[in-house]
Amino acid sequence: MGDEDSRAELEAAIVKLDRAVAALRAEYGNTLGTRRLASDVRRLADDLEELGDPAPGHYASRQAELEEIPDVPYDPSMWADAEDEGFGAPDRHAP
Secondary structure, rough: OOOHHHHHHHHHHHHHHHHHHHHHHHHOOOHHHHHHHHHHHHHHHHHHHHHHHOOOOOOOOOOOOOOOOOOOOOOOHHHHOOOOOOOOOOOOOOO
């Protein structure tokens, strides 16, 4: 899906939201909730308009590959000579 397609889909969704909010306003009246919904839809439309054209050379981000970390215990020698941070020296005890 290209930029034009996704932008057109979003514009169509905003128009549909605007109609739905207008229908709710007719049913519920000019309440705080319907005014806030209408304001949200206007803000979405304004934000989309402010986007403008994509920056030159900008490519859609790709999903980063997840690195699987095995669920096995670490080698205990890796922790040799390490202190347990937060517990202090091994000969002292927490209060």
